Amino acid sequence: MLAKVTDLHKHGYAAVLAPLLRDVHILEQDGVFIERVGRNVKGTIFCVSADNLAAHGLSGFVESFKEGYVCRFCLATREQFKATEARQFSLRTKDSHDLHVQTIQERDTCSNHFGVKASCVLRDSLDYFHPITGFPPDVLHDLPEGIVPVELSLCIKTMIQMKYFTLECLNQKIASFPYQHADKVDRPQPIPKTFLSRGTIGGNRHENATLLRLLPLLVGSVVPEADGAWTVLMELKEVVHIMAAVSPQPMILRAVEPDQARKLKLSSRPASVDALIAVIKQQLKIDLDFSLKYEDPDFDGKLTFLSDIDELPQKAVVHVSFQQDSSSVA
Numbered sequence: 001m002l003a004k005v006t007d008l009h010k011h012g013y014a015a016v017l018a019p020l021l022r023d024v025h026i027l028e029q030d031g032v033f034i035e036r037v038g039r040n041v042k043g044t045i046f047c048v049s050a051d052n053l054a055a056h057g058l059s060g061f062v063e064s065f066k067e068g069y070v071c072r073f074c075l076a077t078r079e080q081f082k083a084t085e086a087r088q089f090s091l092r093t094k095d096s097h098d099l100h101v102q103t104i105q106e107r108d109t110c111s112n113h114f115g116v117k118a119s120c121v122l123r124d125s126l127d128y129f130h131p132i133t134g135f136p137p138d139v140l141h142d143l144p145e146g147i148v149p150v151e152l153s154l155c156i157k158t159m160i161q162m163k164y165f166t167l168e169c170l171n172q173k174i175a176s177f178p179y180q181h182a183d184k185v186d187r188p189q190p191i192p193k194t195f196l197s198r199g200t201i202g203g204n205r206h207e208n209a210t211l212l213r214l215l216p217l218l219v220g221s222v223v224p225e226a227d228g229a230w231t232v233l234m235e236l237k238e239v240v241h242i243m244a245a246v247s248p249q250p251m252i253l254r255a256v257e258p259d260q261a262r263k264l265k266l267s268s269r270p271a272s273v274d275a276l277i278a279v280i281k282q283q284l285k286i287d288l289d290f291s292l293k294y295e296d297p298d299f300d301g302k303l304t305f306l307s308d309i310d311e312l313p314q315k316a317v318v319h320v321s322f323q324q325d326s327s328s329v330a
Helices: 005-011 013-029 052-059 094-106 121-125 139-161 167-176 205-222 228-244 273-284
Strands: 032-034 039-041 251-256 261-266 290-296 302-305 315-322
Touching: 005 013, 013 121, 052 121, 139 167, 139 205, 139 228, 167 205, 205 228, 251 273, 261 273, 273 290
Parallel strands: 251 315
Antiparallel strands: 032 039, 251 261, 290 302, 290 315
């Protein structure tokens, strides 16, 4: 279903989504008959993936993030964010949210109550959906374009004050770093001198994520490992890495030796070529050292030396090339 923003503003979410929600309600109540299962299977909407603005619009929260109750997960105000630890904030619950919706419906003159301005259109139509559990965080805007540029600004400011490096030195490192692969496109921009007054380094999500990930290679050698600001950034780097991680995908390999070919199934992609060689040695019980070539789909299956594990397709043919046998091409 596609709808223009102008139509949403004119007619509202309820009218635009009515056909979809009517079908989902039938799915909740009656389900659909699955022949292989031999019975009706019921379902509903588990969650809605949306950015913060769209999530707040659909769920009935305020769509301004400048002041007041701007979070759909807790009952803290934007002003409290700056002075209070997050662990002290009260989380929203289904019961408390339902009370806030009831209050706003009973008070015609009230624009919002604890950040709730209306009921959720999905909640109004479906029996098993609730806005408190149905709108997961917007990772993109919350981390790479939210927390990351602000924390980078604060921590870089502290490390400059500690005289570990200067802004000019950091920008020179950023400009001269030998970026590879996707990092060439997502290379971070030099940090502007105005970052101190703005409280953020700016930049888009790709640039900020790249800068945070590569920061140890840029200035890690001149910053004490136990430094407080550095520790914060390294923990944040780990959080971003975990949040952006994808589920491991199994690999299927056909390993070709000089005298035979065998099939291997790996639960996930090894971290490096050396790790893959170690796995092949273990599973195929090979004691000799060898290198790997693979049939490169970019070159009509011609053999290419495997130097980067990310170049190997998820389903691939690898050729074991024993180092003691220089005449072997397999």
